[in-house]
Amino acid sequence: MRDTVLFLVSFVALFVGRAVAQEEAQRLELTGWRYTLEAPADGWMSSTFDDSDWQTGEAGFGTAGTPGARIGTVWRSSDLWIRRMQSLGRPPAKPALLVHHDEDAEIFVDGERVARLRGYTTEYVVVPLEGDAVSLKAGEHLVAAHCRQTGGGQYLDVHLIDAERPYHMPPRQAFDSPLTTPWGELITEDNVWPEYPRPQLVRSQWTNLNGDWDYAITGLEAKQPTEWAGSILVPFCIESELSGVGRLLEPHEALWYRRTFEATPLPGQRTRLNFEAVDYRCEVFVNGRSVGSHVGGSLPFSMDVSEALQHGENVVVVRVEDETGGWQLRGKQTLSPGGIWYTRVSGIWQTVWLEEVPARSIADLDIETDIATGTIVLRAPRRGEPIPGERLRARVSHQGEVLAMAEGRHALVLELDEPRLWSPGDPFLYDIEVELLDKGDAVVDRVTSYTGLREVGWIEDASGDWRFTLNGEEIFHWGPLDQGWWPDGLLTPPSDEALVFEIDFLKRAGFNMVRKHIKIEPRRYYAHCDRMGLLVWQDQPSGGVSPKWTRMAPDPEDASWEREAHEQYLRELDGMIDALDHFPSIVVWVPFNEAWGQHATLEVGRWLVARDRTRLVNVASGGNFWPVGHVADQHAYPHPAFPLDDARFDAFIKVVGEFGGHGWPVPDHVWDPSRNNWGYGGLPETVDEFEARFRRSIEILLDLKSKGIAGAVYTQTTDVEGEINGLLTYDRRVEKIPAARLHEITAPLSK
Numbered sequence: 001m002r003d004t005v006l007f008l009v010s011f012v013a014l015f016v017g018r019a020v021a022q023e024e025a026q027r028l029e030l031t032g033w034r035y036t037l038e039a040p041a042d043g044w045m046s047s048t049f050d051d052s053d054w055q056t057g058e059a060g061f062g063t064a065g066t067p068g069a070r071i072g073t074v075w076r077s078s079d080l081w082i083r084r085m086q087s088l089g090r091p092p093a094k095p096a097l098l099v100h101h102d103e104d105a106e107i108f109v110d111g112e113r114v115a116r117l118r119g120y121t122t123e124y125v126v127v128p129l130e131g132d133a134v135s136l137k138a139g140e141h142l143v144a145a146h147c148r149q150t151g152g153g154q155y156l157d158v159h160l161i162d163a164e165r166p167y168h169m170p171p172r173q174a175f176d177s178p179l180t181t182p183w184g185e186l187i188t189e190d191n192v193w194p195e196y197p198r199p200q201l202v203r204s205q206w207t208n209l210n211g212d213w214d215y216a217i218t219g220l221e222a223k224q225p226t227e228w229a230g231s232i233l234v235p236f237c238i239e240s241e242l243s244g245v246g247r248l249l250e251p252h253e254a255l256w257y258r259r260t261f262e263a264t265p266l267p268g269q270r271t272r273l274n275f276e277a278v279d280y281r282c283e284v285f286v287n288g289r290s291v292g293s294h295v296g297g298s299l300p301f302s303m304d305v306s307e308a309l310q311h312g313e314n315v316v317v318v319r320v321e322d323e324t325g326g327w328q329l330r331g332k333q334t335l336s337p338g339g340i341w342y343t344r345v346s347g348i349w350q351t352v353w354l355e356e357v358p359a360r361s362i363a364d365l366d367i368e369t370d371i372a373t374g375t376i377v378l379r380a381p382r383r384g385e386p387i388p389g390e391r392l393r394a395r396v397s398h399q400g401e402v403l404a405m406a407e408g409r410h411a412l413v414l415e416l417d418e419p420r421l422w423s424p425g426d427p428f429l430y431d432i433e434v435e436l437l438d439k440g441d442a443v444v445d446r447v448t449s450y451t452g453l454r455e456v457g458w459i460e461d462a463s464g465d466w467r468f469t470l471n472g473e474e475i476f477h478w479g480p481l482d483q484g485w486w487p488d489g490l491l492t493p494p495s496d497e498a499l500v501f502e503i504d505f506l507k508r509a510g511f512n513m514v515r516k517h518i519k520i521e522p523r524r525y526y527a528h529c530d531r532m533g534l535l536v537w538q539d540q541p542s543g544g545v546s547p548k549w550t551r552m553a554p555d556p557e558d559a560s561w562e563r564e565a566h567e568q569y570l571r572e573l574d575g576m577i578d579a580l581d582h583f584p585s586i587v588v589w590v591p592f593n594e595a596w597g598q599h600a601t602l603e604v605g606r607w608l609v610a611r612d613r614t615r616l617v618n619v620a621s622g623g624n625f626w627p628v629g630h631v632a633d634q635h636a637y638p639h640p641a642f643p644l645d646d647a648r649f650d651a652f653i654k655v656v657g658e659f660g661g662h663g664w665p666v667p668d669h670v671w672d673p674s675r676n677n678w679g680y681g682g683l684p685e686t687v688d689e690f691e692a693r694f695r696r697s698i699e700i701l702l703d704l705k706s707k708g709i710a711g712a713v714y715t716q717t718t719d720v721e722g723e724i725n726g727l728l729t730y731d732r733r734v735e736k737i738p739a740a741r742l743h744e745i746t747a748p749l750s751k
Contacts, residue, residue, distance in 0.1 A: 025219070067122040070336075109143055205356045209234070215256060236492050251322075259315075265306065273316065280346075298519070299579060342485060345490050378432070403430070481517050483717075500532075501732065503525075514536055519541060542592070544565055546559050560599065592620040630652060633656075637658070660716075661723075670719070
């Protein structure tokens with residue numbers, strides 16, 4: 001985008017969906033335009049002009065990645081001419097244009113030029129009309145425009161509006177890519193995500209509510225709909241192909257879900273309704289009664305719906321709002337996808353399920369391990385009224401053989417005679433069974449779980465550099481940046497098998513770690529990492545206001561956040577840790593990345609170090625660097641680098657938290673062939689050059705390792721939308737470099 005000065009006479013900005021005096025909003029139409037890329041004859045803007053040989057396309061016109069763009073038709077040439085008829089239901093009190101242009105544009109109404117706009121905008125703006133256009137009448141009007149573009153992004157869309165009335169932009173479909181994954185092709189209502197979703201606390205009695213639900217979209221002020229737009233396949237978000245809808249939810253809209261389920265409430269039992277993730281803000285109703293609400297798009301939550309249940313058929317309704325902006329933590333989601341920012345994800349996007357539990361039940365398991373003593377300390381917080389004389393009984397076993405047992409009212413200590421430690425090379429796990437007993441030894445509640453014995457630390461080597469340790473031994477952390485996006489499910493993996501495939505590929509490729517980037521996965525993902533032996537750096541999803549990105553420079557900046565926004569950030573950060581601290585594979589927390597939403601860094605870092613002393617803290621991957629936590633993390637593209645001579649980092653573990661990003665487009669496996677698909681450092685001419693660039697990055701990394709670098713993250717596991725810098729294609733069908741060869745190339749890193 002150019003640094004042109006935006007010039008608009010009588011410019012007025014107006015945000016989509018704002019309320020004005022309770023008047024009904026103007027609902028702008030998503031109608032087709034006639035357009036041409038060749039200079040037309042004189043009079044092209046008049047109503048008598050014959051445009052029958054022009055093409056037909058849907059607004060807006062432009063290229064993906066242009067800020068604020070809503071692409072309906074791709075336009076890449078230097079000039080564009082468009083025309084269409086727009087109907088006004090009543091004379092506008094204050095006629096205006098709603099326009100987004102990049103760059104210079106001339107706009108005509110009924111053959112008369114009404115605006116000449118210079119430069120570019122980064123969002124839709126309102127331009128009041130003057131002169132004869134002020135007297136626009138109800139009925140049909142010809143709107144025509146010409147836009148010229150010289151470099152960078154480009155875009156054009158125009159509407160006639162009444163500036164005194166609120167308006168809503170027309171609904172849009174998400175981009176319809178031809179890419180699918182092998183697992184997505186096999187999904188039906190009957191087999192969609194059937195697995196138990198909470199592997200760290202398992203009960204046998206549960207009901208999966210994934211499958212077809214009714215859905216509807218309304219304005220934010222609307223009551224529960226009585227008519228439904230169709231069916232949506234839960235748990236896939238409404239924007240995804242696998243949902244069966246593929247429609248973008250706008251910030252001024254509410255998304256509603258509805259389905260029925262059978263229930264037989266029993267005395268002494270409670271029914272809990274569980275959501276693994278709903279983005280972003282929701283309220284839940286059962287049989288017309290509100291049973292709770294939740295804020296936070298990436299976290300699991302649970303509600304006791306017992307009082308709202310009835311025998312037989314029950315109805316659950318979920319109302320969702322998702323503005324994908326403001327202070328909301330949203331990770332890589334954006335209203336205008338392009339570059340490193342991707343399609344929005346709204347509503348239910350992980351498993352929904354019911355669980356029958358006793359009135360007094362085990363709510364959670366807190367497990368601590370000590371590799372020096374071979375002990376497992378287990379606590380089981382409970383919910384419901386206490387039972388007189390209640391106590392806990394726990395067993396630790398492997399392949400059915402009981403290895404330790406303990407009973408007690410509070411913390412249980414289980415001692416293992418010959419403890420076997422967990423590591424990527426030997427991901428050994430112990431099974432755990434916990435029972436809640438009454439005073440007569442009757443089992444009130446029973447859950448199963450597992451754990452791995454491991455200890456995360458850091459140690460100074462002979463050269464004075466700090467290194468990661470696992471179980472007291474030095475280990476070089478080597479993994480990919482993994483964003484967890486899918487062409488058919490977006491943030492929702494198409495299946496559990498797809499997760500296993502991806503982790504298996506990373507293991508075969510020689511990685512011992514993965515950086516889960518700006519996304520929290522379904523909890524089963526981390527259980528697979530535990531079982532298969534893959535260390536995890538876990539990012540917190542980002543959002544909110546950001547400071548200037550100064551990377552590793554001295555005198556870093558923090559953004560200023562409102563108190564309530566900061567408190568919500570901490571609630572979601574604490575919620576992430578609470579949901580994931582069970583999993584031994586997670587060894588590093590990453591609350592900030594490249595200054596996105598970075599604020600109160602010292603406070604957040606100190607809080608996090610104290611919150612979980614069993615893991616390390618990389619407070620700001622890629623900066624802004626503040627002296628807190630355990631890690632100093634530099635990003636460098638395309639080849640790795642680190643300011644090793646700067647003494648400010650000597651007290652920290654030094655890592656290259658992102659590098660590489662070498663791109664290679666595989667024909668027929670690109671998400672959108674029409675866009676500017678890219679990789680860092682430009683695209684190579686051949687696949688051999690692609691591999692040579694990768695090899696050169698590894699050579700440089702090996703040298704950095706010898707000079708004190710303790711870990712590195714290669715960008716990235718897969719292509720994502722317009723980024724074609726993955727080791728796998730976006731559809732996971734092609735290994736750009738075979739896993740065995742990747743392992744061979746990178747093997748020296750583990751020596």
